[in-house]
Amino acid sequence: MTFALDPNLERDTWFICDLTLCSVRLHKNATWPWLILVPRRTDVFDLIDLSEADQGTLLREVNKVAHVLRKLTTPDKLNIASIGNITRQLHVHVIARCIGDAAWPAPVWGQPFNAEYGARQKEDLVKMIYDDLHH
Amino acid sequence: MTFALDPNLERDTWFICDLTLCSVRLHKNATWPWLILVPRRTDVFDLIDLSEADQGTLLREVNKVAHVLRKLTTPDKLNIASIGNITRQLHVHVIARCIGDAAWPAPVWGQPFNAEYGARQKEDLVKMIYDDLHH
Numbered sequence: 275m276t277f278a279l280d281p282n283l284e285r286d287t288w289f290i291c292d293l294t295l296c297s298v299r300l301h302k303n304a305t306w307p308w309l310i311l312v313p314r315r316t317d318v319f320d321l322i323d324l325s326e327a328d329q330g331t332l333l334r335e336v337n338k339v340a341h342v343l344r345k346l347t348t349p350d351k352l353n354i355a356s357i358g359n360i361t362r363q364l365h366v367h368v369i370a371r372c373i374g375d376a377a378w379p380a381p382v383w384g385q386p387f388n389a390e391y392g393a394r395q396k397e398d399l400v401k402m403i404y405d406d407l408h409h
Numbered sequence: 410m411t412f413a414l415d416p417n418l419e420r421d422t423w424f425i426c427d428l429t430l431c432s433v434r435l436h437k438n439a440t441w442p443w444l445i446l447v448p449r450r451t452d453v454f455d456l457i458d459l460s461e462a463d464q465g466t467l468l469r470e471v472n473k474v475a476h477v478l479r480k481l482t483t484p485d486k487l488n489i490a491s492i493g494n495i496t497r498q499l500h501v502h503v504i505a506r507c508i509g510d511a512a513w514p515a516p517v518w519g520q521p522f523n524a525e526y527g528a529r530q531k532e533d534l535v536k537m538i539y540d541d542l543h544h
Binding site: 330333336351353354360379381384 | 454455457468471475486487495506515519
């Protein structure tokens with residue numbers, strides 16, 4: 275079966291690039307620097323249902339993406355999570371959190387979506403992340 | 410430096426057992442079957458600051474614990490997350506979620522803590538998890 279991105283992820287995020295296993299996407303909610311990794315595997319909902327090899331690849335890609343996000347945003351804390359109660363397709367959140375940010379210290383899931391990137395700001399951020407992931 | 414459990418984790422969870430890297434603990438909030446893995450490493454706050462070897466061990470232990478939790482509780486979804494905005498010591502949540510549970514589909518963090526295990530129920534659950542982790 276061909277991999278197809280879940281419509282919720284399609285709606286809420288922008289494509290940045292494909293790594294070996296995962297597509298890396300930027301969440302459109304500009305309140306927090308928020309990346310999402312989506313393993314291009316069909317019919318996998320829970321992290322532990324990925325093969326052992328894929329889990330290893332996912333872990334390496336999470337590290338790569340999280341280091342890039344940390345370099346670009348110097349957060350106080352990284353939040354890394356696979357939840358999927360609403361959007362079942364397996365995806366991993368990598369979110370940069372700062373003390374005093376709009377939801378701090380609560381998690382960001384379920385918080386209002388009221389800040390969007392400007393077109394130029396989004397293009398610049400996607401390009402920076404893309405470039406950092408390819409160097 | 411000797412590893413010491415964060416006082417929040419000491420207060421909110423019960424010890425089940427030590428695996429190679431992590432202590433496995435049961436969250437006292439009985440609303441959801443909720444396990445927490447705490448790598449016995451000092452001064453590590455973000456997942457990506459664990460060594461590569463430790464991250465591999467953590468991933469294996471998360472799989473082990475999550476499979477045990479799934480077998481015991483047959484959830485609709487597993488929530489697996491490293492957040493740590495309040496309790497900074499690195500810890501990984503493994504939570505069994507069911508459609509229609511007290512917070513569904515919202516995440517459990519920040520939800521009220523209003524259901525405790527009875528003493529016997531807690532002992533039985535800890536023993537079942539312990540036994541399953543050692544077979």
